[in-house]
Amino acid sequence: METVLVSPKFQVVIPRAVREALRIRPGQKVQVLQYEDRIELIPLRPIHEMRGFLRGIDTTIEREPDRV
Incomplete structure (x- = not known):
């Protein structure tokens, strides 16, 4: 866990190890969320980077009779 100082x-400043692990680049946008008593930063990715991220997901689920 890293500790940072608020200016x-x-x-x-997002620590180098975190930036590298999440591939955050200068100028990239991040979404800021307040969740209970903490702040979460979520890197926003271009939609083309999302292609294939659900590959291999099991889609064989039982459906209601009116949804077949």
Whole structure:
């Protein structure tokens, strides 16, 4: 777990290890969420990077009779 310091302008630096692990690049947008008593930063990815991320998912689920 990394610790960062909030600057007088309320800025934080994302630690290098986290940036590299999440492949965050300069200028990339991140979504900021407040969840209970914490802040979560979620990197936004271009839609073309999402292609194939569900590959191999099991789609054989039982459906209601009116949904077949």
